[in-house]
Amino acid sequence: MEIALRWAEIAGLIAFAVSGYLEAERRGMDPIGHFALAFVAAFGGGTLRDLLIDRRPLFWIHHHEWVVAVLALSLLLPWFTRRRARPWVERAVQWPDAIGMGLFAATGTALAFDVGLPALIAVMMGVITATFGGVLVDVLCNEVPRIFRRTELHATCAFAGGWAYVGLDALEAPRSLAIGGAAAVAFALRMLAVGRGWRLPALDRGRSGIG
Amino acid sequence: MEIALRWAEIAGLIAFAVSGYLEAERRGMDPIGHFALAFVAAFGGGTLRDLLIDRRPLFWIHHHEWVVAVLALSLLLPWFTRRRARPWVERAVQWPDAIGMGLFAATGTALAFDVGLPALIAVMMGVITATFGGVLVDVLCNEVPRIFRRTELHATCAFAGGWAYVGLDALEAPRSLAIGGAAAVAFALRMLAVGRGWRLPALDRGRSGIG
Amino acid sequence: MEIALRWAEIAGLIAFAVSGYLEAERRGMDPIGHFALAFVAAFGGGTLRDLLIDRRPLFWIHHHEWVVAVLALSLLLPWFTRRRARPWVERAVQWPDAIGMGLFAATGTALAFDVGLPALIAVMMGVITATFGGVLVDVLCNEVPRIFRRTELHATCAFAGGWAYVGLDALEAPRSLAIGGAAAVAFALRMLAVGRGWRLPALDRGRSGIG
Numbered sequence: 001m002e003i004a005l006r007w008a009e010i011a012g013l014i015a016f017a018v019s020g021y022l023e024a025e026r027r028g029m030d031p032i033g034h035f036a037l038a039f040v041a042a043f044g045g046g047t048l049r050d051l052l053i054d055r056r057p058l059f060w061i062h063h064h065e066w067v068v069a070v071l072a073l074s075l076l077l078p079w080f081t082r083r084r085a086r087p088w089v090e091r092a093v094q095w096p097d098a099i100g101m102g103l104f105a106a107t108g109t110a111l112a113f114d115v116g117l118p119a120l121i122a123v124m125m126g127v128i129t130a131t132f133g134g135v136l137v138d139v140l141c142n143e144v145p146r147i148f149r150r151t152e153l154h155a156t157c158a159f160a161g162g163w164a165y166v167g168l169d170a171l172e173a174p175r176s177l178a179i180g181g182a183a184a185v186a187f188a189l190r191m192l193a194v195g196r197g198w199r200l201p202a203l204d205r206g207r208s209g210i211g
Numbered sequence: 212m213e214i215a216l217r218w219a220e221i222a223g224l225i226a227f228a229v230s231g232y233l234e235a236e237r238r239g240m241d242p243i244g245h246f247a248l249a250f251v252a253a254f255g256g257g258t259l260r261d262l263l264i265d266r267r268p269l270f271w272i273h274h275h276e277w278v279v280a281v282l283a284l285s286l287l288l289p290w291f292t293r294r295r296a297r298p299w300v301e302r303a304v305q306w307p308d309a310i311g312m313g314l315f316a317a318t319g320t321a322l323a324f325d326v327g328l329p330a331l332i333a334v335m336m337g338v339i340t341a342t343f344g345g346v347l348v349d350v351l352c353n354e355v356p357r358i359f360r361r362t363e364l365h366a367t368c369a370f371a372g373g374w375a376y377v378g379l380d381a382l383e384a385p386r387s388l389a390i391g392g393a394a395a396v397a398f399a400l401r402m403l404a405v406g407r408g409w410r411l412p413a414l415d416r417g418r419s420g421i422g
Numbered sequence: 423m424e425i426a427l428r429w430a431e432i433a434g435l436i437a438f439a440v441s442g443y444l445e446a447e448r449r450g451m452d453p454i455g456h457f458a459l460a461f462v463a464a465f466g467g468g469t470l471r472d473l474l475i476d477r478r479p480l481f482w483i484h485h486h487e488w489v490v491a492v493l494a495l496s497l498l499l500p501w502f503t504r505r506r507a508r509p510w511v512e513r514a515v516q517w518p519d520a521i522g523m524g525l526f527a528a529t530g531t532a533l534a535f536d537v538g539l540p541a542l543i544a545v546m547m548g549v550i551t552a553t554f555g556g557v558l559v560d561v562l563c564n565e566v567p568r569i570f571r572r573t574e575l576h577a578t579c580a581f582a583g584g585w586a587y588v589g590l591d592a593l594e595a596p597r598s599l600a601i602g603g604a605a606a607v608a609f610a611l612r613m614l615a616v617g618r619g620w621r622l623p624a625l626d627r628g629r630s631g632i633g
Contacts, residue, residue: 024570030622032577033570047474052258054267056476064543121275135351140557142566144353148235148244155243200241263469265478332486346562355564359446359455366454411452 001176005103008183012100015093017042017070020137021077022090027141035074037137042070044133049108049125053115098194102186105130105158106179109165123162130158130186153193156200161186212387216314219394223311228253228281229304231348232288233297238352246285248348253281255344260319260336264326309405313397316341316369317390320376334373341369341397364404367411372397423598427525430605434522439464439492440515442559443499444508449563457496459559464492466555471530471547475537520616524608527552527580528601531587545584552580552608575615578622583608 020041024033043060050058060066081089108129112122131147131154138145147154165182173181192198231252235244254271261269271277292300319340323333342358342365349356358365376393384392403409442463446455465482472480482488503511530551534544553569553576560567569576587604595603614620 027566027571029566029570032622033567036567036570051262051473052269052272058474061474061539061543064540067542067546117272118275120278121272124278139350139561140567140570142353142564144238144240145244145247145351148240148247148351149238200243262473263480263483328483329486331489332483335489350561353564355449355451356455356458356562359451359458359562360449411454 001180005176005179005183008099008103009107011096012103013042013066014069014073015096015100016133017073018077018089018093019097020133021074022081022086022093023137023141025078025081031075034077035071037140038070038074039067040136040140041133042066044136045104045129045131046108048132049111049129052128053112053117053125055111055115094194098187098190099183101130101154101158101190102161102183103179105161105186106165106182109162109182110169110175110179113166113169119163119166123159123166126162126165127155127158130161131155153190153198153200157186157190157193160189212391216387216390216394219310219314220318222307223314224253224277225280225284226304226307226311227344228284229288229300230308231344232285233292233301233304234348234352236289236292242286245288246282248351249281249285250278251347251351252344253277255347256315256340256342257319259343260322260340263339264323264328264336266322266326305405309398309401310394312341312365312369312401313372313394314390316372316397317376317393320373320393321380321386321390324377324380330374330377334370334377337373337376338366338369341372342366364401364409364411368397368401368404371400423602427598427601427605430521430525431529433518434525435464435488436491436495437515437518437522438555439495440499440511441519442555443496444503444512444515445559445563447500447503453497456499457493459562460492460496461489462558462562463555464488466558467526467551467553468530470554471533471551474550475534475539475547477533477537516616520609520612521605523552523576523580523612524583524605525601527583527608528587528604531584531604532591532597532601535588535591541585541588545581545588548584548587549577549580552583553577575612575620575622579608579612579615582611 017038020037020039021034023041024037027033029037043058043066046059050056077089105126107126109122109126111129112125113119117125134147134154135145161182164185165178168178168181169175228249231248231250232245234252235248238244240248254269254277257270261267288300316337318337320333320337323336324330328336345358345365346356372393375396376389379389379392380386439460442459442461443456445463446459449455451459465480465488468481472478499511527548529548531544531548534547535541539547556569556576557567583604586607587600590600590603591597
């Protein structure tokens with residue numbers, strides 16, 4: 001289980017970094033932008049969580065080999081997205097992206113639980129870990145963050161995964177099982193939502209002027 | 212006085228959360244966006260202040276019942292803003308919003324004073340507490356922050372309130388009196404500014420091309 | 423050398439603050455916006471670095487005379503940018519801006535080295551110190567950060583300067599010499615890049631739809 005979680009984390013971080021890179025490339029950024037957005041997508045969520053709960057050193061400062069990996073990735077990816085490989089990269093990233101979302105929601109919740117935070121706050125930290133990197137990428141790209149409007153059950157799945165961890169922990173499941181189970185819940189819900197096009201209802205009163 | 216301040220703080224936090232929610236609704240966001248913007252509007256300023264002066268745990272982590280309250284508010288508000296109640300909600304929020312601005316400027320200044328910061332920095336922390344939530348909401352909505360351009364004496368009032376606290380503290384006023392007095396100064400100035408349409412002069416040289 | 427570095431730091435901070443101010447003026451902001459953007463441009467990079475490596479108190483909280491200086495600058499500058507002096511101010515700022523960039527890259531790297539961070543992370547902290555203020559100004563002005571797209575070898579020069587510090591430190595150069603040398607490397611590279619119009623290659627596949 002431990003080893004499975006380790007590989008899932010690696011897959012998730014790479015998927016997040018690649019999605020940040022693709023966003024930078026789509027907007028015609030240069031290598032600095034490629035690296036910055038890949039980095040922010042991969043580590044932004046965990047960094048905000050650690051700043052909020054005062055946990056040091058930051059993940060990527062402690063494991064700086066990850067920064068090297070993201071740097072290498074952002075320099076190598078232009079070769080893979082050339083020609084017609086780009087749609088393939090975008091599709092290949094979807095699964096590990098959902099895995100990463102589920103796993104970071106679970107580990108974020110677990111880390112906040114470890115420092116004694118109450119359940120709701122811990123789950124919020126899980127959601128922040130899973131989603132804030134994407135929010136930051138959107139802000140840097142001058143967009144209203146997608147998870148606030150695209151309504152594709154992204155943060156909602158992370159929220160469900162966080163509560164699944166809280167439940168499994170209350171049932172005294174071993175830590176790695178609770179994390180794996182919570183990640184699986186978030187992942188399954190996300191895949192269902194993407195497959196069936198589930199969305200949260202959005203209000204559009206201000207614009208339509210009805211309200 | 213203590214009790215009055217407690218109630219004023221509650222009114223202010225609710226008003227800030229409602230104004231964040233209304234902004235999210237105006238832009239057609241979904242429930243995730245509603246909660247995120249209500250949360251950021253209510254706690255963004257205090258969170259930045261606490262990160263900058265290294266004060267832990269953060270207010271909303273310590274009092275997590277407040278997170279529950281903002282979550283409930285963001286889920287319930289769509290029912291209240293339906294039909295023709297929306298303009299009423301927007302008006303009802305103006306007063307507690309100004310109260311919150313004044314109070315958070317005063318408490319932010321006081322908290323920074325407590326950890327031994329010099330007066331100017333403490334006042335800046337008061338201004339940050341009172342205004343940064345709104346700045347963050349504007350950034351997340353993809354707007355240039357209104358307090359940098361709308362010039363409605365918003366940050367200016369918070370600034371005046373912070374210095375009022377410094378003055379009252381120097382006169383050895385009891386803490387709750389100093390906070391209440393400073394909040395009243397900021398609130399009164401804000402109400403005057405809104406009523407009379409006072410604004411700071413803005414330069415528009417770059418655009419007009421005269422400069 | 424120490425004294426030269428001190429003066430270079432002052433020149434750099436002023437240049438950064440002026441460039442933030444000019445951006446605010448260009449967008450027709452009011453005095454609150456002028457001060458906010460001057461402040462963010464001057465201290466944003468160092469503040470993020472200190473938050474990430476948990477170094478307290480923050481530079482501008484410790485040396486709050488600098489906050490007074492930036493406040494005074496933002497109030498006085500409108501008189502200097504009146505009439506036809508504005509182009510002159512913009513040109514006059516270029517040199518100290520490049521000096522500041524080089525110096526903050528060097529000092530940021532040195533400070534991160536002091537707390538025992540590995541070389542790559544230390545260099546990243548140098549780059550953050552030198553460039554993040556500008557990123558924040560662009561975000562607050564509702565722009566995609568220029569250093570991610572304008573590709574004028576800005577972050578790249580800071581990166582080179584950071585590694586120059588690492589190299590000089592490995593050669594056991596005295597600290598002030600290592601900082602001065604690293605700053606000179608970044609500055610010279612920047613001046614070359616501006617003079618010759620060097621840029622990093624940018625990909626524009628997403629937009630052109632070829633890829």
